[in-house]
Amino acid sequence: MIEIKNVSKWFGKLQAVKNATLSLNKGECIALIGPNGCGKTTLIKSILGMVVPTSGDIIFDGKNIKNDYLYRKNIGYMPQIGRYPDNMTIGHIIEMIKQIRQSSEALDEDLLKAFDLPSLYEKRMRTLSGGTTQKVSATLAFLFNPDVLILDEPTAGLDPLASDILKEKIIKEKEKGKLILITSHLLSELDDLITELVFMQDGEVRFHQHVSELLNKTGEQKIAKAIANVLKNGISE
Amino acid sequence: MNRIIKYIILDIIKNKLVIAYAVVLGLLCFTAFSLEDNATKGALTVQSIILFVVPLVSIIFSTIYLYNSNEFIELLLGQPIQRRKIWISLFIGLSVSLATAFFISGGIPLLLYAEGNVALMMISIGILITVIFVALACLCAILTRDKAKGIGIAILIWLFFALLFDGLLLFIVFQFGDYPIEKPMVLLTALSPIDLSRIVMQLQMDVSALMGYTGAIFKQFFGNVLGLSITFVLLLLWIIIPFSISLNRFKKKDL
Numbered sequence: 001m002i003e004i005k006n007v008s009k010w011f012g013k014l015q016a017v018k019n020a021t022l023s024l025n026k027g028e029c030i031a032l033i034g035p036n037g038c039g040k041t042t043l044i045k046s047i048l049g050m051v052v053p054t055s056g057d058i059i060f061d062g063k064n065i066k067n068d069y070l071y072r073k074n075i076g077y078m079p080q081i082g083r084y085p086d087n088m089t090i091g092h093i094i095e096m097i098k099q100i101r102q103s104s105e106a107l108d109e110d111l112l113k114a115f116d117l118p119s120l121y122e123k124r125m126r127t128l129s130g131g132t133t134q135k136v137s138a139t140l141a142f143l144f145n146p147d148v149l150i151l152d153e154p155t156a157g158l159d160p161l162a163s164d165i166l167k168e169k170i171i172k173e174k175e176k177g178k179l180i181l182i183t184s185h186l187l188s189e190l191d192d193l194i195t196e197l198v199f200m201q202d203g204e205v206r207f208h209q210h211v212s213e214l215l216n217k218t219g220e221q222k223i224a225k226a227i228a229n230v231l232k233n234g235i236s237e
Numbered sequence: 238m239n240r241i242i243k244y245i246i247l248d249i250i251k252n253k254l255v256i257a258y259a260v261v262l263g264l265l266c267f268t269a270f271s272l273e274d275n276a277t278k279g280a281l282t283v284q285s286i287i288l289f290v291v292p293l294v295s296i297i298f299s300t301i302y303l304y305n306s307n308e309f310i311e312l313l314l315g316q317p318i319q320r321r322k323i324w325i326s327l328f329i330g331l332s333v334s335l336a337t338a339f340f341i342s343g344g345i346p347l348l349l350y351a352e353g354n355v356a357l358m359m360i361s362i363g364i365l366i367t368v369i370f371v372a373l374a375c376l377c378a379i380l381t382r383d384k385a386k387g388i389g390i391a392i393l394i395w396l397f398f399a400l401l402f403d404g405l406l407l408f409i410v411f412q413f414g415d416y417p418i419e420k421p422m423v424l425l426t427a428l429s430p431i432d433l434s435r436i437v438m439q440l441q442m443d444v445s446a447l448m449g450y451t452g453a454i455f456k457q458f459f460g461n462v463l464g465l466s467i468t469f470v471l472l473l474l475w476i477i478i479p480f481s482i483s484l485n486r487f488k489k490k491d492l
Contacts, residue, residue: 045491048315050314050491050492051492052490069318069319069320072318077315079315083307083311084308084312085248085306085309087251093312097312097316099240100240100241100316
């Protein structure tokens, strides 16, 4: 569904992504992990067209995303730190995005209800706590029933209850056969969610494997331990 | 795109600065006309307001607004919207709201007190100047990520065109007065939108004594009609060139 071919990105003298090549398929729930500053967010933003890669191509559904924008109809994006216009209320933001998208499909308002956002509609974005802002971001990402969900640190800042609601929602969407791309540092949270794992370090994609394969190879039960094992002993392809 | 423009204009109207600008500008214009017994004198005062206050407010307000719209831009970029449409919408939203503010506050006194032709000319120049400085603000805001630096550049641009440029021209005239510099001087004038506007307005008002050096040359060179059309084309270029440079840079910007 998404093909990333030899993508590199330079920020001045710093190379944030080095020659990344990845193939992300439908029906998978893929975790993108790696230490801070390894280029995860840059890679995600390249897929969204927010960052323009220095070289390389990104193919979405068979079409190069360069100079295209309609493909973003099929993506729901939840940023790591959602930044919204200060003066707008939650209601305004949701209403505005609805109007801009003008989607004819039915809206997926599960999260809107689960997080009880309508009761906060009058609140201005400036006054929201980090967690509530994340709830708005999550709601917007799922609202239009997109085929691809890109979630950057989705559970960071959410309380355990909200975090559970979100996880259940992610599992539900995965079962519908959507492609879900998650970045997270909380490896223990990923266990029951993900099917594939991409590990990045210093801007390079170190490995991309099925979770079961990885667990088999390392002989571990938990993803967290398997990754620790790989980091210690190196990768055996 | 219309929906985005609508949201931007609503947001700017909610921001009370534009309303304050309209009120202050309106008061200035009304007092200018009621203090002077002669409408031409009043129009001249309004002209200096148009040449100083309007560019200053347009460029500073727009630059700050564009920097503050970063979050809005980020939000829209995740949606299926063309990048250029976001930037063009911001430009149109700012131009329309500032030009409307000018039209209401400066246009009404002009239409009431000044001669018909002069009023129309000054209103259209005021609107053009507003849009030109919004375009220059787009350029300032895209040149650097640092808000303080961007606003600094905006102030420098205004200072240069409103005050320094005339001095520079005068300096050149004094230094090279012995040579036939009329033609190069006309060319140089085209490099400042404010000077261009001054010349057009004064060609219309027919106050040659106040036209200054470049204005006199302009009139002598082109006569009224041709001079007018050429200055209007040049003013339009002052909108198109800065804005298209900023648009190109915005398309490649990383957010």
